[in-house]
Amino acid sequence: MSFDRLSSLEAQPTTMRRDDDPQYRDDPGFDHLAESLSDQIFSLTSNTTRLSSQIALLGTKRDTERVRERVHKLLEETRAGFKEAGEGLKKIQTWEDVNPSQKWTQQKLSSEFKANLDEFQTVQRRALEKQRASAVAARTAIEDGEHPSGDADVQLQEQQLLEQPRLANQGEVDFQETLIIEREEEIRNIEQSVGELNELFRDVAHIVGEQGGQLDIISENVQNVTQDTRGANVELRSASRYQKNARNKACCLFVILAVILLIIVLAIVLG
Template sequence: MSFDRLNSLEAQPTTMRRDEDPQYRDDPGFDHLAETLSDQLFTLTSNISRLSNQIALLGTKRDTERVRERVHNLLEETRAGFKDVGEGIKKVQTWEDVNPSQKWTQQKLSSEFKATLDEFQTVQRRALEKQRASAAAARTAVEDGEQPLIDTDVQLQEQQLEEQHRMANQGEVDFQESLIIERETEIRNIEQSVGELNELFRDVAHIVTEQGGQLDIISENVQNVTQDTRGANVELRSASRYQKNARNRACCLFVILAVILLIIVLAIVLG
């Protein structure tokens, strides 16, 4: 290589030579998306921890309307977060022309997403069990309080007094009924969310499985290229040896011819 050519190569920007190698190619879009998803997964993990603490209070003496409101809000916020992250995971998993570092990021994000989603589904099921138990207990209490007394002459006066007391507590009964309806609605929401997030989990797993098959094909192609390269290298070495031997034989022949020629010249001169 000439000195001018060497200077020309050294004068080229480093980024240009790095861009020519896919392994070092910069991709701000991919990096920004991966960083955003990582931050969102961290937030979801924090929500799950807070949600688990609040669900543990359901059905205890510390169970209040405020606790149930926090559980509801955290469930809604975390569900929406998982749906957004799931779409982002799908996008990052189907990113084209990824280098080895980006492939590792894809696998890391996918593993973290599936682990975090599985944890949230477990917490949702625990909330579902608590809500069902609470709704069943409230329904039983209301139904027991509304059972009619036996209509007999002896108990007629007691029945009238009980009816007045029941009318006085009708507002409380209506309130309990509204709570039951609210809890049953929350139960349906949780059941629907569990199903939707299970579908999202399967979608991501399917994409990862498909990519795994593509990676196997790429790996097989790389192995085939490596084997072909090794075979070509062996053939080149053999050809080099043959060429070297041919040069050696040519040199020997040349020396022999030179000796013969020298002998002939000497014979002529001496003769």
């Protein structure tokens, strides 16, 4: 291939080649789904962070009924969000005719989702441990005829008990029993959620594992293309130098021949 031909190929507009190559065609459906999943994962990350900070308050002096309501709400909202995002992730993983760039997007979304789901499961287990400890302490206090501590309402009742007989009346006991039942119900909900999300975690881990092999191949191909491109660039520069040297030698030879021809002509004329 001549250098003029090579220059003409390099000068062709990139958009023309991308339109002709299916690898670079736009896919609005894929892009929209990928963007939506990215936003969902970001929201889930924020929820998990807020949830972790609220769970840290359980069992402390700052533990109130409002804190427990926020924990419950965040748990429910984040669980539903992970299930919805999981369905979207499975859909994007089975997208047909994806190009290398889209495969990288699939892997990135899968890895981020898996990492966030793992973090949420850890936070859920921490909440489960706190709820169990609180329920056990409350049950023990009821059996001992005392009021459990931890909530602001319970602490208020303890102050009232200082001015009343030590024995709690039946209404207060029923109230504490209701709180314990609610906490035990929340414990069952968390346990069920952990199990359901474990299945989703295994599915995503399997997808990430399958993609890992494909991406290794893509990465190797990219590296090979990069090395080939660098080698071609070196060869083109070498060829350019050789062509320049050849031109210089041709010019020198032409000058020498011209001088010899001039000497011969002068010799003939003068002779």
